[in-house]
Amino acid sequence: MSTSTALPQIDETLLATTRYLQALTVLDEDSVRRPSLLPGWSRAHVVAHLSRNADAFTRVLGKVAAGEPASMYASPEARDADIADTVGRLDLAGLVDDALASTARLTEALWACEGDPATPYTRVPGGDHSFPLHTVGPRRRAEVEIHHSDLGTGYEPSSWPPDFSSQMVRQRQDELAQAGGPSMVLSSTDVDGLWKFGHGQGPEIHGTVGDLAWWLVGRGGGQGLICTAGKLPVVGPWR
Numbered sequence: 253m254s255t256s257t258a259l260p261q262i263d264e265t266l267l268a269t270t271r272y273l274q275a276l277t278v279l280d281e282d283s284v285r286r287p288s289l290l291p292g293w294s295r296a297h298v299v300a301h302l303s304r305n306a307d308a309f310t311r312v313l314g315k316v317a318a319g320e321p322a323s324m325y326a327s328p329e330a331r332d333a334d335i336a337d338t339v340g341r342l343d344l345a346g347l348v349d350d351a352l353a354s355t356a357r358l359t360e361a362l363w364a365c366e367g368d369p370a371t372p373y374t375r376v377p378g379g380d381h382s383f384p385l386h387t388v389g390p391r392r393r394a395e396v397e398i399h400h401s402d403l404g405t406g407y408e409p410s411s412w413p414p415d416f417s418s419q420m421v422r423q424r425q426d427e428l429a430q431a432g433g434p435s436m437v438l439s440s441t442d443v444d445g446l447w448k449f450g451h452g453q454g455p456e457i458h459g460t461v462g463d464l465a466w467w468l469v470g471r472g473g474g475q476g477l478i479c480t481a482g483k484l485p486v487v488g489p490w491r
Contacts, residue, residue: 259369261389262362264416268393269355272302272400275407276348284344289402289471298399299347300338304331305395306354309388312373313361316385322373362389394420398469398490409462409472414443420465421447424490434485438464455481 279295288298308324308331315322325331342350369386383391397416400407409417421438425447428434435450440461457464459477466472469490477484 259362259365259386259389261393264413265362265389265393265396266359268396268400268416269359271407272396273351273355275400275403275405276351278405279344281344284347289404293402294339295403295405296339296342296344296347297335298402299351300335300342302395302399303347303350303354304334304338305392306358309392310354310358310361312385312388313358313365313367316367316371316373317365321377322371323377323379324373324375327376358392390419394423398471401466401471409466410460412462412465414461417461417465418443418445421445421461421468424465424468424487425449427490428487431488433487436485440464455479455485457484 276299284295284299286295287293288295290298293301305324312322312324338347338350365385365388367385369384371385372382373385373388374382393416397412398420401409401412418440428449433449435452435454436448437454437456438447438449439445439456439458441458442460442462445461457477457479459467463472463474463476467474467477467484468487470487474484
């Protein structure tokens with residue numbers, strides 16, 4: 253079976269998904285209800301979000317295949333309500349079955365996709381920012397890798413594949429440039445990587461590429477990083 257030309261990184265996305273699903277086997281009814289590393293979310297919320305996110309990308313692929321305008325969620329409120337409903341309705345066995353079923357649906361849709369890689373989709377109908385179809389694979393991979401770590405079950409950024417961590421640093425570099433983010437220079441201590449953010453002078457920040465990516469997506473508070481200015485700059489949230 254060959255990877256769809258419309259959707260790069262399917263293989264890496266499926267490998268990340270396999271690692272995540274395996275992590276669910278270490279949870280029990282008590283631990284799945286305990287806090288995740290995301291403030292306000294239990295591990296059950298993280299699992300529910302990834303299942304509903306899989307359905308959201310499956311919906312996009314189905315709409316594109318039908319030649320219809322594609323969006324991930326009906327609204328931000330509907331997204332949050334679906335997560336809350338899943339958490340309140342399912343026990344651990346149900347959450348795991350839901351995760352398996354939703355990822356299987358997405359996997360089937362990914363392999364079947366033959367749409368134009370440039371076809372746009374949005375998070376919600378009428379959204380002011382669109383994404384080309386070819387970003388579905390990388391964006392789902394990011395969701396899985398980052399939220400797998402958010403479970404707090406031992407899968408840390410140091411476990412992320414270096415190509416993924418580097419990709420996330422570059423993605424945040426582009427996003428922060430569009431948002432007028434801080435000027436700074438990031439350098440990796442474990443892979444060949446140097447990234448300049450902004451247009452002015454800024455501090456130099458050194459660390460492993462995983463720790464850099466983890467901080468850039470709003471996690472961890474910068475543990476493991478060294479900043480020449482002492483205090484790390486403030487970066488906006490990752491979506």
